[in-house]
Amino acid sequence: MVSLALDQVGARYGRREILSNSSTPPIEGGALTALVGANAAGKSTLFRRIAGQLRGAGTVHIRGAEQADLRYMPQDTAMSAALTVYESIILALKQGGGGWRLSARELAAVDDVLDRFGIAHLSERQLPELSGGQRQAVSIAQTLVTRPKVVLMDEPTSALDLYRQYEILEALRRYARETGAVMILALHDLNQVMRSCTTTLALACGRVVVTGPTLEVLTPAMIRQLYGIDSRVERCSQGCPMMIVDGPAATTVGA
Amino acid sequence: MSSISSATTTAFAATDHAGSYRGLVARRLTILAGLAALLVLSVAVDVSLGPARYALPDVLRTIFAPGAAELQMRVVVWDIRMPMALLAVTVGASLSLAGAQMQTILANPLASPFTLGLSAAASFGAAMAMVLGVAVFPAAVGLMVPINAFAMAMAASLLIFGLSTLRGVTVETIVLLGIALVFSFNAALALLQYFASEQALSAVVFWTMGSLAKATWGKVAITAAILVVCTPLFMRRAWALTAIRLGETRAAAMGVPVKRLRLEALLLVSLLAAVPVSFVGTIGFIGIVGPHVARLLLGEDQRFFLPGAMLSGAVILSATSVLSKAILPGAVLPIGIITALVGVPFFAALILTKGRKAW
Numbered sequence: 001m002v003s004l005a006l007d008q009v010g011a012r013y014g015r016r017e018i019l020s021n022s023s024t025p026p027i028e029g030g031a032l033t034a035l036v037g038a039n040a041a042g043k044s045t046l047f048r049r050i051a052g053q054l055r056g057a058g059t060v061h062i063r064g065a066e067q068a069d070l071r072y073m074p075q076d077t078a079m080s081a082a083l084t085v086y087e088s089i090i091l092a093l094k095q096g097g098g099g100w101r102l103s104a105r106e107l108a109a110v111d112d113v114l115d116r117f118g119i120a121h122l123s124e125r126q127l128p129e130l131s132g133g134q135r136q137a138v139s140i141a142q143t144l145v146t147r148p149k150v151v152l153m154d155e156p157t158s159a160l161d162l163y164r165q166y167e168i169l170e171a172l173r174r175y176a177r178e179t180g181a182v183m184i185l186a187l188h189d190l191n192q193v194m195r196s197c198t199t200t201l202a203l204a205c206g207r208v209v210v211t212g213p214t215l216e217v218l219t220p221a222m223i224r225q226l227y228g229i230d231s232r233v234e235r236c237s238q239g240c241p242m243m244i245v246d247g248p249a250a251t252t253v254g255a
Numbered sequence: 256m257s258s259i260s261s262a263t264t265t266a267f268a269a270t271d272h273a274g275s276y277r278g279l280v281a282r283r284l285t286i287l288a289g290l291a292a293l294l295v296l297s298v299a300v301d302v303s304l305g306p307a308r309y310a311l312p313d314v315l316r317t318i319f320a321p322g323a324a325e326l327q328m329r330v331v332v333w334d335i336r337m338p339m340a341l342l343a344v345t346v347g348a349s350l351s352l353a354g355a356q357m358q359t360i361l362a363n364p365l366a367s368p369f370t371l372g373l374s375a376a377a378s379f380g381a382a383m384a385m386v387l388g389v390a391v392f393p394a395a396v397g398l399m400v401p402i403n404a405f406a407m408a409m410a411a412s413l414l415i416f417g418l419s420t421l422r423g424v425t426v427e428t429i430v431l432l433g434i435a436l437v438f439s440f441n442a443a444l445a446l447l448q449y450f451a452s453e454q455a456l457s458a459v460v461f462w463t464m465g466s467l468a469k470a471t472w473g474k475v476a477i478t479a480a481i482l483v484v485c486t487p488l489f490m491r492r493a494w495a496l497t498a499i500r501l502g503e504t505r506a507a508a509m510g511v512p513v514k515r516l517r518l519e520a521l522l523l524v525s526l527l528a529a530v531p532v533s534f535v536g537t538i539g540f541i542g543i544v545g546p547h548v549a550r551l552l553l554g555e556d557q558r559f560f561l562p563g564a565m566l567s568g569a570v571i572l573s574a575t576s577v578l579s580k581a582i583l584p585g586a587v588l589p590i591g592i593i594t595a596l597v598g599v600p601f602f603a604a605l606i607l608t609k610g611r612k613a614w
Contacts, residue, residue: 053507074504081500082555086276088501091556094494095509100558107273114272123272124279139505 002029002064002149004050004182006208011042011049011056018045019056022208026063027199029149029182032173034193034214036186037203038227043186046203047072047152065149065182073143075154075186077135079127085138086123089113092142113141116171118164132159140168144175151183157192165189169196190218194233194241202226215241224249283559286552290566294344297573301340304580305587307331342470343576343590344569345478346531350538351545351568352482353527355560356489358546359496360517360524361426362503367542368528371415371429372436373408377532378463379440379447380407385458386451400462405533411436412525420518426503465538465591467576474534481530485523486565492516493557500555540594541568544602571598 003026011019019042027033035043048054051072062070083091089110090102114120119137122130130138136159143151156172157165173196176183184201187193193200193214200217202210204226210217215233223231223243230246303314309328317324317332324332350368357366368374380403383389390399391406414436419429444463448456489496495516498506507513528542545568546560553563571594578597579588 051508068510072508074502074508076502076504078502081497082550083497083500084279084554086272086279087554087556090276091494091497091501092509095498095511100493104273107276111272120272124275142505142509 001180002062002182003027004063004150004184005061006050007059007061009046009049009056009058009060011045011054013045013054017206018042019049019206022046022058022203022206024201024208024211026061027182027184027201027211029064029176029180031176031183031198032169032196033182033184033199033201034187034197035184035201035203036188036190036193036218036226041203041226042206043203044075044154045206046208047154047184047186050150050152062150062182064180069149071143071146071148071151073139073151073153073156075158077132077139077159079130079135079138081127083127084124085119085127085130086110086114088127088138089141089145093145095146109145109147113145116144116175117141118167118171133161133164136160137164137168140172147179149179149181151181153183153185155186155188157187157189165192172196190223190243194218194243218243283553283556283563287559287562287566290552290563290570294566294570294573297570297577298340298344301343301573301577301580302332302336304577305331305336306585338470338472338475339467340573340576341475342467342478342535343572345475345482346467346535346538347541347545347568347570347572348565349478349482349527349531349568350541351549351564351571352486352489352561353524354542354568355546355549355564356496356520356524356527357542359499359555359557360520361430362500363426363430364547365543366430366433367546368408368524368532369537369540369542370437371433372411372440373525373528374532374537375437375440375444376411377404377408377529378459378537379444380404381462381533381536382444382447382451382459383407385462386447386455401533403533404536405529407440408529408532409525411440412521412529416518416521416525419521426517461589462536463591464589465536465594466587466589467535468587469534478531478534481526482565485527486561488523489520489557489561492520493561496520497555497557497560536591538572538591538594540591540598541572544598545571547602 005026006022006024009019009022010017037043045054049056050060051070052067093106093109114123117137117140119134119141122134136156140156143153157168160168169192172183175181185197197214199212200214201208202217202222210222220231223229228249230249232244232246233241234244236242299311299315302318303309303311314332317328321329321333354367357371358364381400384399384403391403415429415432418424418432448459451459495511498509498511499513499516503513546564548567549560549563553559575590575593575597579590579593582588
């Protein structure tokens with residue numbers, strides 16, 4: 001089984017420290033893990049630090065996989081290149097190496113992610129013609145076509161409609177289960193987190209403040225600390241936990 | 256395998272996507288072959304045209320069996336027309352390849368040797384030789400004009416290259432710096448022209464119009480050699496260069512060493528642009544239009560885009576060379592004028608009719 005743990009991890013942009021002293025217990029693969037926190041809390045920086053794009057203090061421990069098995073999907077989905085969806089996924093597949101020719105196995109891998117994320121009908125469309133949500137689905141397919149063992153996704157559902165959010169998160173859960181991959185998703189919709197993610201990391205002011213089972217992390221107290229929001233967790237008619245927002249926390253308004 | 260949107264997705268459907276892609280690849284190879292055939296045709300017509308009128312079959316016979324041809328015809332075809340026609344091919348391919356990779360690494364559709372100041376720098380270098388008689392390398396006074404032009408173009412490239420290695424410099428900064436260089440060198444050129452003698456002034460003006468008239472086999476060999484060296488180096492990086500067009504962050508996330516690749520490409524591009532410009536003067540249009548034609552025809556997968564840009568640039572400059580001889584029979588117009596006059600409307604029509612969406 002693949003696992004990932006942080007040990008006193010930090011990161012800087014120039015002289016500015018964005019991330020500091022962040023540690024977690026081993027995060028096991030096979031299920032989705034959420035990374036939550038307010039805007040500018042350091043979520044993207046943490047991902048870039050884990051992905052090796054930023055240097056900094058501390059150590060990222062990955063067990064059961066190599067650094068080459070790690071894929072990071074950035075938040076930005078702007079795509080202006082004159083490539084078809086199919087070509088763009090081949091491109092992502094080939095970044096791992098290999099020659100100009102494409103084997104039947106490689107083409108099958110592209111077909112697999114097209115079907116898996118419901119974008120097969122877009123395969124011949126040009127990237128600039130796609131809507132924001134379609135680009136996001138294509139980005140996800142590009143990220144997973146190499147079947148990575150460690151996956152970091154920065155707001156993978158932010159441009160999707162409600163139905164597609166549900167579909168994509170289900171597909172990501174299935175991928176994690178099938179491959180045993182560690183999958184950490186930065187998400188803002190805490191109801192999505194409660195529904196789909198087994199584990200949650202909470203980040204505040206550039207530091208991981210807590211890591212644990214989602215329902216134990218996303219308590220009203222923690223949500224107030226992270227977002228300055230008063231909330232409560234209730235169960236829907238089907239038994240799923242859901243967060244009800246009551247409003248800005250009185251003590252933090254204007255702070 | 257499970258699909259999220261269609262539980263009935265079948266193996267047949269999956270095979271069909273791969274089949275469509277293979278069809279796309281076949282279409283692109285056909286387009287490349289078509290461009291190559293067009294280039295051969297254009298070169299043949301280019302060699303057959305000139306102030307002395309020869310029939311195309313006679314010209315072809317002289318090319319393939321020079322020993323059997325008349326001496327005068329052999330000299331005209333082999334020593335004058337062939338170097339001009341082939342220099343149009345190598346210069347067109349070089350400038351277009353340079354423009355293609357500049358546009359790729361700088362993520363800017365307007366990037367080209369012309370817009371980044373290389374041509375302006377070369378013009379200034381050439382004018383230094385013609386107006387002031389100043390040689391950058393005094394040992395080679397006989398080749399003062401092309402060597403000065405090359406030295407200044409390389410200096411401009413290396414300045415851009417050096418600044419792009421600095422911390423915090425973005426692609427936008429590089430493009431802005433290139434534009435600043437264009438204005439600076441144009442101002443310096445204007446100053447030289449202001450003080451130039453009438454004879455020197457007309458030489459500078461003619462040089463800046465761009466011309467293939469001084470083509471030699473040596474120049475063809477040098478430009479071809481640079482293409483032979485640079486092209487495989489770009490080819491080896493085809494996937495990474497294509498990935499850069501998905502955006503810097505995304506390319507980096509795919510494991511592409513973006514900064515290093517950009518510097519390597521900029522260095523190769525400098526060489527590709529500086530040498531042809533020093534030989535033929537300012538031909539600004541090819542470096543922009545060649546890559547855009549290739550992009551419209553072949554997309555941006557560099558496995559096709561890269562040879563496509565080279566072939567497009569070569570075809571356009573070769574066809575321009577034909578036109579420069581055909582417009583006024585008996586005279587050869589400066590090629591830089593024709594590229595702009597004929598090429599721009601053609602390019603505009605191509606963009607407007609193809610419904611271009613990239614960039």
